[in-house]
Amino acid sequence: MAGEPKGGRVTLADVAQSAGVSIATASYVVNGRDGVGAETRAHVLRVAEEIGFRPNRLASGLRTGQSRVLGLVLADITNPFYPEIAGGVIAAAAEAGYRVFLSHSGGTGDLDGEEVRTLCDHQCAALIFTSLLASDGPLIADVVPADVPLVQAVRRASGLAADFVGIDDRAGAREAARHLLELGHREIAVLAGPPGSSASCERALGFRETLAAEGLEPDADRVVECQLTVDAGYAGAKRLLAAGSRPPTAVLCGNDLIALGAIDALADDGLSVPDDVSVVGYDDIWFSSSRLVRLTSVRQPRHAMGRAAVSLALERLADPGIEPRDVILPHELVVRRTTAAPRLQAAGAGA
């Protein structure tokens, strides 16, 4: 009955012809613009439906310069933290009629300029970066057109005035450290994330300033920097155990993956968690709440962060003039089974 006239897909021109109106009118109708009579509108809509019209987003994007597409750059897609952010981004984008391009910048998180450039070639309306490194700031400015809004999620690059969504990493870290102090720990090590990541820096800072306030600034071999992976956490913890004369009674970790690796390493050395050593993670990935793990960690509202990033992007798109904003979402220290008071002999040994 109602087939496409040509071999290809149904275009606005087909709708216009079938409905006996001009292409312009058809366009106004399908876009819900006014200036079209109610009758005509209804008729065109019905015809469009009948012949199976679907707008070509390439064409409309070309004409308007607005592609209803967001670019999302994740650092490490295998870290469960990021897919959940992506979930929030995709959901919020879909609600606003946007689609999202997913990119990932390899494990280390440093940005491939060409990768981002090709993303921009598709005329993304805005770009959302999780996991920028400090050094990515200048690069990005070169690589993405000035009129494309940028949103930084989780981490921020230095020298980049762009909207940001995240949590107060330092405050979260302070709470984590204070939790250990309150349990009575005094021999506390830090398995920090890489210094290029602003979030890792803030966390490390929060850990250390809280310990320092108690006169507990840890010495150099009690602070190890490592990548944000299980393997790196394992290796880092091994290094920690090899270096100190005595193992720490607690470890503050830059994220949950490090914490997981550390727990493995401790177990390898016959140290049990939390009886011998307490471990605190950061991010509270879903895994951490499993009964097998029960990791004490600092929870980030991952899904909400993704949604907020989209809001920031769309708002800036609507009004490019506004000042860059920071959206700081609430975090929460979730205490589970990997932290406990230190053993008596260890706690009393200092005197």
Place this chain on the structure above:
Amino acid sequence: MAGEPKGGRVTLADVAQSAGVSIATASYVVNGRDGVGAETRAHVLRVAEEIGFRPNRLASGLRTGQSRVLGLVLADITNPFYPEIAGGVIAAAAEAGYRVFLSHSGGTGDLDGEEVRTLCDHQCAALIFTSLLASDGPLIADVVPADVPLVQAVRRASGLAADFVGIDDRAGAREAARHLLELGHREIAVLAGPPGSSASCERALGFRETLAAEGLEPDADRVVECQLTVDAGYAGAKRLLAAGSRPPTAVLCGNDLIALGAIDALADDGLSVPDDVSVVGYDDIWFSSSRLVRLTSVRQPRHAMGRAAVSLALERLADPGIEPRDVILPHELVVRRTTAAPRLQAAGAGA
């Protein structure tokens, strides 16, 4: 020095003008087509670089009808299995100069037609679905234009003649079941995935036919179907324990998330794994290899599956005529610490 002539971005026309050639020539050059003199070519390339030309993929896509974009639909982005497939897809796509749109169809995995339609509106060159349900087949045919190649990964929909990439789920399941049999288990329960998923069905079939071959077809209350999540696995295992007069000595699970939930539930009931009950998962998500878990599971080559899906899509794009193909990748039963021989009293009780 070299700035854009207009306020907007640098177009091919700008390159042509700056280089003193026609737009057509500029186009031939940037696309690496021949029929352009070596000198001219070099000159145009230099100019393009200098003034910062970047092709507008919307325009080229509109013109050619080919958008160098792949659509990827994942069921559950929080299941670590899928992001790794996505990683493979994105990597392979990038190598071929394609970008990928990421979509996810909510936890249950049933497809939202409108979601897929809007994906197609962006003129995706091909679509890759992980996690189709049986009932999605007819829907998809209605929803995506006939000239867009479809690739099914992991699962397949019934009545959809499209390329497929996955593993031999039934064979993997048979190996898992045989592993338990060889350990001496006779009281084996199954926590199967939802029947709408072809992969879950195949696995359940593989489990059951292997048990049946030993005369061990489990009775109805030893087979529970549940969604592919930790929570569902937990609930399913609870149901299992409540139903049977005696707990099984082993449980075969539809995927690792179910297995994780089951382990939690067993622990809740004071049953230890593997001493009281052995548990086998499926998928071998990265988590399962953690020392905290050490789940016996069937490994799927996730990254390779993503890459293979892209290959299938691009090959079909190049030659739409070829017959639908199945790419079956190798799987591997990975035996870890959640499976062991049954307790003596349990094993001997049957006689």
Place this chain on the structure above:
DNA sequence: ACCCGTTGACGAATCGTTTAAGGGCTCTTA
């Protein structure tokens, strides 16, 4: 009866790229 404001619809230019068709050159060859 005339003018004017309003409403509803349309024509045509435009976004940036690709590509078929064509047109000057130079060079070879008879």
Place this chain on the structure above:
DNA sequence: TAAGAGCCCTTAAACGATTCGTCAACGGGT
């Protein structure tokens, strides 16, 4: 030297949608 063959390059017409400016028709006010 004229014709034919390449080689380079250009002209111009698409692709499918948006949108500005125009215009016909209609009704009401004077």
